[in-house]
Amino acid sequence: MLMLPAFAMLAFVFVLPLAWFFTQALFAEGGIQQIASVIASRAVLQAILATNWISLLVTACVLLAGYPIAYYLANRRGLRFTLVVFCIIVPYFTSIIVRTYSWMVLLGRAGVINRLLQSAGLIEAPLPLLYNKLGIVIGMTYVLLPYMVLTLFATMKSIDRNLLLAASGLGAGGFAVFWRVYLPLSRHGILSGALIVFILSIGFFITPALMGGPSDVMVAMLIERSVEITLDWKSAAVMSLFLLAVTLVLYAVYYRITDLRRLMGA
Amino acid sequence: MNRAPLPAGRGALELSGLTKRYGNERVVDSVSAAIRPGEFFSLLGPSGSGKTTTLMMIAGFIAPDEGRITVDGADFTAVPPQRRGFGMVFQNYAIFPHLDVFENVAFPLRARRVAQPEIRRRVGEALELVRLERFARRTVRQLSGGQQQRVAIARAIVFQPAIVLMDEPLGALDKNLRYDMQVEIKDIQQRLGMTVIYVTHDQEEAMNMSDRIAIMSSGRVEQVGPPDLIYERPANAFVGRFLGEANLLEGSIEKVHEGEAELRTRDGLLLRGRIDGTAQPGQQAALFVRPEKLAGGAGDAAANRANGILRRRSFLGSVIRTTIDIGPTTQLTMDSPNSGHGLHLQPGAEIAVHWPVAHSILLTP
Numbered sequence: 301m302l303m304l305p306a307f308a309m310l311a312f313v314f315v316l317p318l319a320w321f322f323t324q325a326l327f328a329e330g331g332i333q334q335i336a337s338v339i340a341s342r343a344v345l346q347a348i349l350a351t352n353w354i355s356l357l358v359t360a361c362v363l364l365a366g367y368p369i370a371y372y373l374a375n376r377r378g379l380r381f382t383l384v385v386f387c388i389i390v391p392y393f394t395s396i397i398v399r400t401y402s403w404m405v406l407l408g409r410a411g412v413i414n415r416l417l418q419s420a421g422l423i424e425a426p427l428p429l430l431y432n433k434l435g436i437v438i439g440m441t442y443v444l445l446p447y448m449v450l451t452l453f454a455t456m457k458s459i460d461r462n463l464l465l466a467a468s469g470l471g472a473g474g475f476a477v478f479w480r481v482y483l484p485l486s487r488h489g490i491l492s493g494a495l496i497v498f499i500l501s502i503g504f505f506i507t508p509a510l511m512g513g514p515s516d517v518m519v520a521m522l523i524e525r526s527v528e529i530t531l532d533w534k535s536a537a538v539m540s541l542f543l544l545a546v547t548l549v550l551y552a553v554y555y556r557i558t559d560l561r562r563l564m565g566a
Numbered sequence: 567m568n569r570a571p572l573p574a575g576r577g578a579l580e581l582s583g584l585t586k587r588y589g590n591e592r593v594v595d596s597v598s599a600a601i602r603p604g605e606f607f608s609l610l611g612p613s614g615s616g617k618t619t620t621l622m623m624i625a626g627f628i629a630p631d632e633g634r635i636t637v638d639g640a641d642f643t644a645v646p647p648q649r650r651g652f653g654m655v656f657q658n659y660a661i662f663p664h665l666d667v668f669e670n671v672a673f674p675l676r677a678r679r680v681a682q683p684e685i686r687r688r689v690g691e692a693l694e695l696v697r698l699e700r701f702a703r704r705t706v707r708q709l710s711g712g713q714q715q716r717v718a719i720a721r722a723i724v725f726q727p728a729i730v731l732m733d734e735p736l737g738a739l740d741k742n743l744r745y746d747m748q749v750e751i752k753d754i755q756q757r758l759g760m761t762v763i764y765v766t767h768d769q770e771e772a773m774n775m776s777d778r779i780a781i782m783s784s785g786r787v788e789q790v791g792p793p794d795l796i797y798e799r800p801a802n803a804f805v806g807r808f809l810g811e812a813n814l815l816e817g818s819i820e821k822v823h824e825g826e827a828e829l830r831t832r833d834g835l836l837l838r839g840r841i842d843g844t845a846q847p848g849q850q851a852a853l854f855v856r857p858e859k860l861a862g863g864a865g866d867a868a869a870n871r872a873n874g875i876l877r878r879r880s881f882l883g884s885v886i887r888t889t890i891d892i893g894p895t896t897q898l899t900m901d902s903p904n905s906g907h908g909l910h911l912q913p914g915a916e917i918a919v920h921w922p923v924a925h926s927i928l929l930t931p
Contacts, residue, residue: 466660468648469625469731470721471677480673484664 322537338538344522348542351518354436354508355501361441362448362497363490369445370452370489374459392446400507403439404430407511435511443507444500448493455489488557495554499547519543576638577603577728577761579624584633586619586785594619595785596633601763603728606755608764608772611782612808617765618657618733620782624763625731626650637729648677653722653730653760658738659714661706667693667717668702674725692724695754712743719751729761736771748774769809773797781805797856799842803929806854811887813860813898815853819845819928827928829853833893837870839926854927857887860900865920872898876915890917 338344373384391399406412407429414426429435459482467477505520512518519539526536579601586594594616601607609617622628624635626647635642642650653674662670671689680688693699696716706714715735722730735751736744752775755762766772772779773793781788781796781804789801800806803814817831827841829851839853855870865871874892885901888911892898900919911917 460660462656462658462660463662465625465627465647466654466656467662467673467677468646469627469652469654469656470674471648471651471725472673473648473677476677480676481662481664487664 322541324533324537338535339542341535343517344519344535344539347517347519347522347539350516351502351520354433354440354516354518355498355504357433357437358440358444358501359494359498361437362444363494365441366445366448366452366493367490370449370456373449373453374456388446388449391442396443396506397510399443400439400510403435403442404511407435407438430511431513433512433516435513436508436516439507439511440501440504444497447496447500451493451496452486452489455486455492459485492554492557495550495557499550499554502546503543578638579729579761579763580634580636581620581624582634582636584620584623584630584635586616586623586628587631592785594623594630597780597782597785597787598633599780599787599790601761603761604759606752606762606764606775606777608766608776608779609782610766610769610772610779610808612767614784615782616785617767617782619785621731621733621763621765625652625654651725651727651729653725653727655718655722655730655732655735657733657735659718659735661714661717661721663706665706666702667698667704667706667709670706670717671720671724673721678725680725688724689720692720695723695757696720696750711739712747715739715747716750719754723754723758723760726758727760729763730755732762732764734766735764736766736768744768744771745774751775773809781808783808798925799927800854800929801842803852803854803931806927806929811857811899811901813853813855813857814929815855815896815898817851817853819847819849819851819930821847826923827851829928831893831896833896835872835893835896837872837926838923839870839928840924841928841930843930845928845930849930851928851930854929855921855925857899857901858885858903859925860898860919860921862900862902862917862919864918869920869922870926871918871920873916873918874898876911876913876917879911879913888917890919892919 369384369388373381373388376384404411408414409426409428409430411429413429414423417423418426429438463481463485464477467481468474472480502518503520504518505524508516508518509521509524512521519542523536523539523543526532526539579599581597581599581601584594584597585592597616597620599607609620611617619628623630626642626645630643633643637650662673665673668689671692672685675685675688689702690699693702696719698713698716698720701709701713706717709717718735722732732751736747739747748771751762764772764775776793778790778792779796780790783804789796789805796805797809800809800812803812806812806814815829815831815835815837817829817835817837820828820830820836822841822845825840825842826838827845829837829839831837831853837853839855841851845851853870872890872892874890876888877891877897878889880887881904882901884904886904888900888902890898890900898919
């Protein structure tokens with residue numbers, strides 16, 4: 301009962317406008333045909349493909365970068381733990397725009413990295429690090445890293461140290477302990493971390509808009525263009541619906557995983 | 567099952583002067599023991615006595631600050647845990663939750679890169695030994711505590727280690743199941759002829775299973791010996807009290823004569839008891855006697871005798887325990903078998919008790 305005002309507020313400012321937007325845009329004229337034609341259009345298809353591809357790449361990169369960091373955190377205490385947590389958490393509270401611009405300073409043609417490499421004589425022409433997929437992936441990986449690290453950390457912290465002792469006591473070497481015991485036991489963290497990162501990735505706007513090239517158009521950017529520039533609200537609605545649907549499906553999967561985990565007492 | 571027993575001479579474990587310090591505290595303080603092949607050896611002590619730390623040093627998880635661990639003559643002190651080749655049963659089992667019963671038991675074999683048909687055969691044998699052959703494909707969560715315990719045992723013996731370490735393996739089970747499992751573990755140990763180092767805080771468990779027990783307290787080994795010897799002839803008051811009920815009557819020694827001594831209690835009672843080692847007249851000592859050695863009645867002149875007032879009478883099922891005041895500061899506890907014609911005295915009654923000198927041990931601090 302006490303939640304009622306909160307629900308009412310959510311319904312009023314969030315669900316209602318959303319529903320109004322969708323019905324207005326989709327069913328005013330054309331209806332189903334309209335939806336089909338939007339989805340079939342080349343630009344939208346390309347954006348959907350690019351969005352999924354970039355999100356997959358980002359998820360993989362975040363996982364590869366986040367796993368060792370989370371592992372380090374789960375096995376350290378004291379000053380080193382605090383220091384690394386600080387480095388992970390502080391950017392988390394910083395504006396995405398600030399973080400994205402700081403990467404642009406690093407990656408640009410005359411950016412810090414290119415200049416360092418050039419002065420070291422390793423390259424002659426500056427590397428194209430920005431305004432392409434590489435730039436997007438680097439930027440988004442950095443922005444989304446904390447979600448993965450924190451999710452993995454929680455799972456890793458709950459791994460029973462005795463199981464690792466048992467494994468090595470029963471003859472498993474360092475790598476075998478990791479591969480046969482630690483990695484499988486952190487699987488749930490990997491799965492839910494990857495889902496969170498992927499869900500957040502497919503709706504990303506600022507970072508790809510600033511760091512991507514002209515051909516790297518993600519769905520969120522296309523929606524913005526439809527609303528702001530071409531004033532094609534119907535396309536915007538269809539694409540938004542697509543994003544919302546994918547997000548909800550993935551969220552349902554995520555919810556099931558975490559719920560199962562709780563059921564199994566892990 | 568026709569598993570050949572281990573070749574003789576494998577599984578001898580020697581600890582010499584093992585010491586572990588945390589800060590200034592000596593958690594384990596120069597522990598030495600020579601454990602024979604095929605022996606069931608228990609480390610028994612209250613919590614914080616250093617028994618688990620000792621076991622963890624044997625396993626290789628904790629590096630000793632001083633001392634050596636030798637297995638069949640080879641120095642194992644610096645060998646990493648995975649190369650020691652010991653079977654291990656952990657507190658709370660430490661069964662891998664992501665693997666089913668079969669894969670849990672197969673784990674040590676896979677770690678040793680044993681071929682698949684061989685794995686299937688050996689896991690089958692091990693599961694048969696612990697009577698879980700029908701549970702091979704169950705997940706761990708579908709098993710009861712006793713069954714999980716059996717999985718842990720099967721996993722510890724599947725690669726036929728000469729030495730198996732067990733850290734309070736039955737601590738989480740209820741009392742009846744615990745006794746059954748004690749019998750089962752002992753049975754498996756004797757069939758396979760392996761050396762077992764067993765950590766427990768349960769006296770009955772240690773006495774029921776062990777060939778020898780090391781009693782530990784504050785990081786030190788207080789006494790090592792077969793259960794009956796430690797029970798009947800404790801080396802000091804701690805061991806006497808820890809291994810069951812004990813009467814300890816304090817006083818000073820009056821006379822020493824050929825392994826026997828007379829002790830004058832603080833209330834002036836003169837008692838005799840056996841004494842190991844040397845003692846001087848005037849020295850402080852305590853006379854130790856188990857409650858079940860006491861009997862009601864006057865007894866003859868060769869026995870220790872006391873008169874007193876019956877203070878409390880408790881019915882414990884198989885025994886009736888009476889507490890008797892034999893002086894202003896001295897109490898005796900007597901256990902009489904509940905044989906149907908026991909004591910019918912009520913609290914407040916006068917009572918005479920006696921007990922054999924042979925069962926009285928004089929313990930000097």
